[in-house]
Amino acid sequence: MATTFHRDGHSSTPTGSRAPLDLSAAAEFYRHLGWPASLDSAGHRLVVHTGDVLDALIVPARLAEPVAAELATSLMSGPVSTDVDDRWWTFLTEPCRRTSLELPPDLRDAKVRAVPRGGYVVVPHPADSQHWTNRPEQGHVLPPWSAVVAIARKVLAQWH
Template sequence: MSTLIDSTLEMRCVRYRRELHLPAKIDFDSRRILLQIGAHYGAVTMPGDLGERVQARLREAAIAGPVVDHPRARRWTFLTGPCRPDSLTATASAELFRLYATVACAGSQIVLPSP
């Protein structure tokens, strides 16, 4: 995802909605911008070094999508299509756990970068 430079939380959220077509919402208590995971979006979060390798492979396959960088946490979140919890096998879940990667499915939210 390209770097967004906005002066307020509200301006950033509007930009996510208008330019990136993400149904972002502001949580005023935490002062964060959130994206609801569910019917339209899923997400996979992983360490940044793994994220760089995954992004390179996706680009080679011409299937790159939105990626959210969390610099302080050194993690990347790849936005995906909707997730079905029953689609992850025990083997896949164990491998993701070993790689410190998590899959967000319906009912969860991810934090989008804020100013």
């Protein structure tokens, strides 16, 4: 059984009368990007499985904003989504090349979390501009895991 890890218990995808068809098409959009996406019909949300094609870091918003800005400045921005309350941001990255997803103590203390391999992360609908701070695009590579971790550490170090 896969480990479950997501930001909150709420769906970050729009729901309503169009949800089933819309979410199925959205899952197909993510699959065309090469992402292992599926529809969690019980939760009416889209999920992307981690560990093979991509990994994910969940970062508190106050740290995530400057990290996203620094990644953009470094020309390494990738898909970033927010939860329904905009308190947590999820950075999608290339798979971590290390055997362990263990984060350094400074990031753990800052409440940064790595989504475990074999887990999943809830993603917004591709058209949900409210919850994608940086939308995924066809042909764009994901930033390296190590770069996102390094930039998050750099931002933290600048705060101290």
